[in-house]
Amino acid sequence: MRSRRACVARPEDVGLAIADMGLPFLWRPDVATRTFPRPPLLWQHVVAIEEVAMAVPSRRGDPRRRMRPGGRSARVNEAVLDAVLDEIVESGYAKLSFERVAARAGVHKATLYRRWANKEELLAEALLAHTGSAVPMPDTGSLREDLRRLTHAIAANISSPDGQGLLRTLVSDAGRVPEIAGAARTFWSERFALAGAVVGRGVERGELPPDTDVAFLIERLIAPLFLRVLVTAEPIDAAYADRIVDALLDSATAG
Amino acid sequence: MRSRRACVARPEDVGLAIADMGLPFLWRPDVATRTFPRPPLLWQHVVAIEEVAMAVPSRRGDPRRRMRPGGRSARVNEAVLDAVLDEIVESGYAKLSFERVAARAGVHKATLYRRWANKEELLAEALLAHTGSAVPMPDTGSLREDLRRLTHAIAANISSPDGQGLLRTLVSDAGRVPEIAGAARTFWSERFALAGAVVGRGVERGELPPDTDVAFLIERLIAPLFLRVLVTAEPIDAAYADRIVDALLDSATAG
Numbered sequence: 001m002r003s004r005r006a007c008v009a010r011p012e013d014v015g016l017a018i019a020d021m022g023l024p025f026l027w028r029p030d031v032a033t034r035t036f037p038r039p040p041l042l043w044q045h046v047v048a049i050e051e052v053a054m055a056v057p058s059r060r061g062d063p064r065r066r067m068r069p070g071g072r073s074a075r076v077n078e079a080v081l082d083a084v085l086d087e088i089v090e091s092g093y094a095k096l097s098f099e100r101v102a103a104r105a106g107v108h109k110a111t112l113y114r115r116w117a118n119k120e121e122l123l124a125e126a127l128l129a130h131t132g133s134a135v136p137m138p139d140t141g142s143l144r145e146d147l148r149r150l151t152h153a154i155a156a157n158i159s160s161p162d163g164q165g166l167l168r169t170l171v172s173d174a175g176r177v178p179e180i181a182g183a184a185r186t187f188w189s190e191r192f193a194l195a196g197a198v199v200g201r202g203v204e205r206g207e208l209p210p211d212t213d214v215a216f217l218i219e220r221l222i223a224p225l226f227l228r229v230l231v232t233a234e235p236i237d238a239a240y241a242d243r244i245v246d247a248l249l250d251s252a253t254a255g
Numbered sequence: 256m257r258s259r260r261a262c263v264a265r266p267e268d269v270g271l272a273i274a275d276m277g278l279p280f281l282w283r284p285d286v287a288t289r290t291f292p293r294p295p296l297l298w299q300h301v302v303a304i305e306e307v308a309m310a311v312p313s314r315r316g317d318p319r320r321r322m323r324p325g326g327r328s329a330r331v332n333e334a335v336l337d338a339v340l341d342e343i344v345e346s347g348y349a350k351l352s353f354e355r356v357a358a359r360a361g362v363h364k365a366t367l368y369r370r371w372a373n374k375e376e377l378l379a380e381a382l383l384a385h386t387g388s389a390v391p392m393p394d395t396g397s398l399r400e401d402l403r404r405l406t407h408a409i410a411a412n413i414s415s416p417d418g419q420g421l422l423r424t425l426v427s428d429a430g431r432v433p434e435i436a437g438a439a440r441t442f443w444s445e446r447f448a449l450a451g452a453v454v455g456r457g458v459e460r461g462e463l464p465p466d467t468d469v470a471f472l473i474e475r476l477i478a479p480l481f482l483r484v485l486v487t488a489e490p491i492d493a494a495y496a497d498r499i500v501d502a503l504l505d506s507a508t509a510g
Contacts, residue, residue, distance in 0.1 A: 164430055171485050172427030175419055181488035188487045216498070219487075223478035226486050230426050232443045232474075233436035243471070251506025 077129075079105040080112060084126035089165045093123070093173040093180055120179040124186035131157065131187075137194050143202025144249055147221060150195065151241035154222055158229050159236060171230065192218055208252050221248055332384075334360040335367060339381035344420045348378070348428040348435055375434040379441035386412070386442075392449050398457025399504055402476060405450065406496035409477055413484050414491060426485065447473055463507050476503055 070077075083104035087096050096119055102109040116122045134157040138149040157163045174180040196214045203212055224244050228234040338359035342351050351374055357364040371377045389412040393404040412418045429435040451469045458467055479499050483489040 167486075168427050168430040172423050174485075174488065175423040184486070184488040188489075216502075219479050219482060220475065220499075220502070223482035224474050226482050227474060227478035230429075230485060231422075231439070231481050233429065233439040234443075244475075247471075247475070247506075251502075 076105070076107055076111060077115070080107060080115075080122075081126040081129045084122050085130055085166055088123070088169055088173075089162065092169055093119070093177055096123075098122075118179075120183045120186075123180070123183040127183070127187045128190055131191065134163070137198055139198070139201070141205075143199065143205065143207040144245060146198050146202070147245040147249070148238075148242055150198065151221060151225065151245055152238055155225050155236045155238075155241050158225060164229065167230065195221075208249070212252060217248060217252070221245065331360070331362055331366060332370070335362060335370075335377075336381040336384045339377050340385055340421055343378070343424055343428075344417065347424055348374075348432055351378075353377075373434075375438045375441075378435070378438040382438065382442045383445055386446065389418070392453055394453070394456070396460075398454065398460065398462040399500060401453050401457070402500040402504070403493075403497055405453065406476060406480065406500055407493055410480050410484075410491045410493075410496050413480060419484065422485065450476075463504070467507060472503060472507070476500065 080101060083101045084096065087100055087104060091100075098109055098112045098116075098119075101122070102112050112122075116125070135150070135153040138146040140146055140149070158167055170180060170184070174184065192215055195218045199208065199212070199214045199217060202208050203210060203214075208217075221244060225236055225241065228236050228240075335356060338356045339351065342355055342359060346355075353364055353367045353371075353374075356377070357367050367377075371380070390405070390408040393401040395401050395404070413422055425435060425439070429439065447470055450473045454463065454467070454469045454472060457463050458465060458469075463472075476499060480491055480496065483491050483495075
């Protein structure tokens with residue numbers, strides 16, 4: 001379903017969306033690349049103008065709002081999952097409802113009921129979609145470099161205003177709503193599997209011992225970032241993230 | 256000031272308080288020991304009955320409600336600092352006020368204004384008083400044993416219902432109220448200094464290299480506990496806490 005928002009987008013909004021998204025996404029929206037091999041079309045020539053407008057209404061600069069490949073169904077999914085997180089940041093999980101999400105995403109409520117069984121599923125999938133874009137899994141051929149990129153992306157994601165807002169709301173609501181813990185476990189199970197594959201490639205290359213407890217390593221990799229953002233109110237910079245990576249890898253290989 | 260609550264305490268409440276506090280605190284309230292070298296007095300012989308009653312009204316079983324040494328001034332402090340945390344758990348930091356704290360603690364508002372400059376100071380001191388009781392700093396002569404006891408106490412404190420309630424409220428409110436970050440930094444600066452002394456004794460005994468970055472080690476020691484409680488919704492047990500300690504100490508000495 002083409003979003004209602006797409007149909008009413010004003011040219012100046014579309015212009016902002018273009019500036020926000022980066023031009024490469026415009027002329028070949030199916031290729032998620034930041035390189036720029038040939039000159040962009042002028043924006044008025046872009047055929048996928050409604051798809052561009054989908055990215056307009058909120059959170060400019062958020063990577064997950066950028067164009068992703070896929071047809072109408074994928075666009076509806078994206079609009080819905082974005083709306084879920086926006087609703088949570090604005091009003092908390094308790095007030096989240098299929099009705100409000102449908103209204104915000106500009107889709108029919110029935111569409112949501114067809115695709116998601118309940119709020120817990122919706123939350124887990126929205127978090128996975130957001131984090132999948134904001135914190136991609138690197139594969140540079142070097143575990144140290146991969147983990148540096150991973151921690152940098154996590155640090156940027158959880159210390160951004162939007163990321164902090166979402167995280168703090170969920171941490172707070174989870175004390176009252178047990179299903180948030182369920183969604184958190186679904187989310188983290190998937191994220192640990194993805195990060196586990198990154199670490200696993202390092203093990204295969206001999207950068208870590210074969211008996212490495214991958215999940216325990218990932219916990220100790222990301223925990224200090226969350227501690228600083230949520231608990232001790234200390235800043236995080238790239239050097240700090242790198243120190244965590246180095247401490248883990250150096251100790252794992254020194255043993 | 257003797258608390259109003261103390262004067263109206265019923266014998267059965269005092270009995271509960273005694274059961275809660277542990278008898279050693281009764282007959283020698285100035286000695287904070289759990290050992291029991293001679294038979295306790297019967298509770299009706301206890302002279303400090305009003306002090307006992309101070310511990311009655313709320314949060315039975317919370318270690319910070321136990322009797323601590325000190326006179327009237329110390330008791331007022333304790334009542335006020337307890338009231339601060341109770342108010343925050345119930346209503347959040349934004350609604351915290353000297354008026355409400357004074358009313359809850361049963362003391363005059365002027366008393367609070369004499370002792371604390373603002374809410375930020377009050378929060379930092381309340382957190383330090385609570386955590387000082389709930390998470391004492393061990394000194395067993397072995398760094399590994401000290402850090403195990405420390406992580407066990409932290410895990411128990413932050414996963415208890417009261418501890419989680421307080422932590423989640425502060426994490427949530429800190430996104431809206433910058434002075435919570437100020438109080439957090441005061442709190443953590445003091446706690447890191449105390450834990451740093453524990454680690455420092457280990458360094459002096461040769462259990463860690465002299466160039467150990469003590470603060471970085473403490474961050475990596477406690478971070479996985481907070482990650483599991485606040486973020487990944489995974490349970491913590493003593494074996495997990497011990498693994499964190501072992502991983503840190505074994506890697507620090509293997510390098």
